[in-house]
Amino acid sequence: MPKLRVATVWFSGCSGCHMSFLDLDERLLEFAERAELVFSPIADIKEFPEDVDVVLVEGAVGNSEHLHMLLEIRKKAKVLVAFGDCAVTGNVSSLRNPLSREEVLRTVYGTEDPPGLEEGEVPKLLPHALPLHAVVPVDHFLPGCPPSADRIWKFLRPVLLGQKPALSGPDLKFG
Amino acid sequence: MIALTIDGIRIQAEEGETVLQAAKRAGIRIPTLCYLEGLSPRGACRLCLVEVRNWGGRLVPACATPVQEGMDVVAHSPRLLELRRAILEMLFAERNHICAFCVSNGHCELQDLAAELGMDHVRYPYRWLPFFVDLSHAKYGIDHNRCVLCGRCVRACAEVEGAATWGFSGRGIFTLVEADLGEPWGKSKTCTGCGKCVQACPTGALFEKGKATSEQRKKPEILAEVKERRPRA
Numbered sequence: 001m002p003k004l005r006v007a008t009v010w011f012s013g014c015s016g017c018h019m020s021f022l023d024l025d026e027r028l029l030e031f032a033e034r035a036e037l038v039f040s041p042i043a044d045i046k047e048f049p050e051d052v053d054v055v056l057v058e059g060a061v062g063n064s065e066h067l068h069m070l071l072e073i074r075k076k077a078k079v080l081v082a083f084g085d086c087a088v089t090g091n092v093s094s095l096r097n098p099l100s101r102e103e104v105l106r107t108v109y110g111t112e113d114p115p116g117l118e119e120g121e122v123p124k125l126l127p128h129a130l131p132l133h134a135v136v137p138v139d140h141f142l143p144g145c146p147p148s149a150d151r152i153w154k155f156l157r158p159v160l161l162g163q164k165p166a167l168s169g170p171d172l173k174f175g
Numbered sequence: 176m177i178a179l180t181i182d183g184i185r186i187q188a189e190e191g192e193t194v195l196q197a198a199k200r201a202g203i204r205i206p207t208l209c210y211l212e213g214l215s216p217r218g219a220c221r222l223c224l225v226e227v228r229n230w231g232g233r234l235v236p237a238c239a240t241p242v243q244e245g246m247d248v249v250a251h252s253p254r255l256l257e258l259r260r261a262i263l264e265m266l267f268a269e270r271n272h273i274c275a276f277c278v279s280n281g282h283c284e285l286q287d288l289a290a291e292l293g294m295d296h297v298r299y300p301y302r303w304l305p306f307f308v309d310l311s312h313a314k315y316g317i318d319h320n321r322c323v324l325c326g327r328c329v330r331a332c333a334e335v336e337g338a339a340t341w342g343f344s345g346r347g348i349f350t351l352v353e354a355d356l357g358e359p360w361g362k363s364k365t366c367t368g369c370g371k372c373v374q375a376c377p378t379g380a381l382f383e384k385g386k387a388t389s390e391q392r393k394k395p396e397i398l399a400e401v402k403e404r405r406p407r408a
Contacts (some may be wrong), residue, residue, distance in 0.1 A: 053327055064292035088296050089267075092276055098305035128303060133296060141295035173290040175274030175281065 004160060005053045006031075007039035008083070009073060011066040012093040013059030014131050016146040017084035018042065021056070023149035032159040050076050054159055056083035056142070057102050060093035063116065065123035074136040079159075082132045085145040085174055092145070093129040140165055143174050151173040178247040181225075188242040195223055195237040198250055204333030205250050206259060206288055210238040210326035211375055213399030214334055215224050217326055221262050222288065225250045234258070259293050268299040270306060271320040272378070278318075279379030282392045283324060302348065315353070315373050315383055322380040324350055327395075328372035335402050341365040350378075371398060 010018060018041060023029065038052060039045045048069070055077040061067055074080060085091035096104045105114040105125060115122035132138050142155050155165045176187045181198050193216065198205050209220035218239035225237045229245040237250070249255065266272075266285065274280050288294075306319035326343070330351060333339040340363050341363035344353045354363040373381040374394050380393055399405070 013309035036316070077405060082296065090301065091273055091274075094301070094303070095271075095273060097301070129370065131296065131301075133298075134300065138296070143295060167295070168293055170290055172293060172295050173274075174286055 001162075005038045005049075005051060006033040006035045007037070007048065007052045007055040007077065008041065008058075009039070009048075009055060009057045009064045010041040011057065011059030011064030011068065011070070012086070013084060013086040014092070015041070015058070017056075017058040017086075020039060020084075020146040020149055021152055025149070027149075028175075029152050031156070031160065038111055048073055048076060052077040053083070054079045054081065056081045056172055057087050058083045059130055060086045060090045061126065061135050062093055063123040063125050064119060067126065067135065070132065073102050076087075079139045080132070080136065081140045081142055081155075081171050082138045082143050084147055085130050085143055086129075088143045089174065090129050090131050093175075096130075101125055120127055142167065177242045177244050179242050179244070179248060182250050188249055188298045190242075192242050193238055194225060194235070194240045194242055194246070194248055195402050197229075197242050198237060198248075203250055205237050206291060207238060208284060208288060208323065208377055209327060211327050211395055211398055213402040214327060214330040214375070215328065220247075220266075220323065220325055223260050224255060224258060226252065227254060256292065260294055263289055263292060263294050264297045266323050266344035267294075267297045268301050269331045271303065271324060273320075277321060277379040278386075278388050279321070279393075281378060284377035304348070309360050310384070312363075312366070312368075312384075313361065314368060315360070315370060315381060317360060317381055318379060319351055320380075321378045322352055323378055324352070325377060326352075327375040327377065328352060328381055330365040331371045331375040331398050335398055336367060336369050336371050338365050338367050338369075341372060371401070374398065 020115055036051050037043055055073050061070055086093045105117050116125040118124055132158045144151055151171050154171060159163045177190055179186055181201060181203050184201055186197050195205055205223050207223045209217050216239040218236035221236060223237040224234045226249040227233050227235060228249055274286050304330045308316060308318045310316045329341040332341045340354050341352055344351050344357055355365055356362045373383060374397050
């Protein structure tokens with residue numbers, strides 16, 4: 001059986017979900033046996049490749065770069081997973097959503113012309129940090145802030161074995 | 176005694192009992208949110224909706240519907256699960272429930288219900304309306320971002336404490352639970368500071384100041400204990 005082509009992506013989130021992924025510890029060995037990590041913030045790969053089987057996306061869609069990238073990976077990946085509460089609900093990244101984008105940026109940076117206000121070296125901040133499914137169809141939701149390594153494995157292991165993942169009850173708990 | 180069936184199980188119930196009470200005695204769990212033992216039922220959240228087959232499939236709130244002879248009640252079905260999930264998702268979409276950032280994270284009835292009913296995401300667009308937090312009270316705070324308008328605080332205050340400090344103001348999704356006539360909570364002349372509303376609150380909307388998330392576990396069961404003068408457990 002050829003190895004599953006898995007990617008992970010980091011948008012507007014704290015990378016806690018990726019830390020939790022690394023917390024899989026020895027289970028990472030089984031992961032490496034069955035899957036190839038073809039793109040990830042923990043691997044030095046610049047371009048999102050074609051023909052990805054499964055992509056785990058951490059974080060909300062917070063700026064123009066995330067938006068662009070999400071549309072691209074939706075085209076290139078067969079199965080898209082909202083990985084963690086920010087990707088599923090907006091979560092902490094969406095705390096700014098009831099406030100004005102301009103006011104938030106000016107207050108945080110203490111200047112009238114903060115980065116992210118317009119498109120520039122820093123991508124433009126969107127008016128709201130959006131959950132992934134507000135932008136593209138999402139195949140699976142893996143909630144948690146962060147989802148524990150056990151929960152990630154419960155989800156991922158069936159995927160690696162070509163089965164359908166099914167989380168339920170306490171494994172769906174937000175927060 | 177009244178005979179009825181719930182999910183095909185024949186049950187005997189006392190006259191005046193509600194469908195929810197009868198189901199509970201028969202060991203059938205019906206999800207609830209605005210219902211709290213010791214307070215009058217309100218039927219506000221609609222999570223306990225059940226289908227009465229021989230009433231033409233009518234949906235009624237189990238917490239506020241008295242048992243009737245021969246009732247054929249469905250408490251669990253794909254249709255009811257879908258309705259309950261939709262209701263929950265609307266509650267999550269309506270205000271800013273950010274579990275990871277909430278004082279009630281890990282011991283919240285709304286969060287638990289979402290997991291129980293298999294809500295892995297919210298299909299409706301979030302409203303992201305700005306709501307405020309009132310920290311004017313010496314001991315407690317109210318965060319309207321987390322309020323589901325269940326009214327358990329309003330009923331606890333009026334029916335158990337007898338102070339009637341809390342009430343609703345506004346309409347629809349802009350409704351707020353407010354002390355007296357919209358005064359900051361700390362300026363309320365009627366609030367006795369008993370904290371029953373905080374214990375009754377199912378989410379992180381009402382909380383104790385100066386307590387960390389892990390210390391915020393509430394005791395909603397004290398409302399029934401106080402009301403019925405039960406000996407302290």
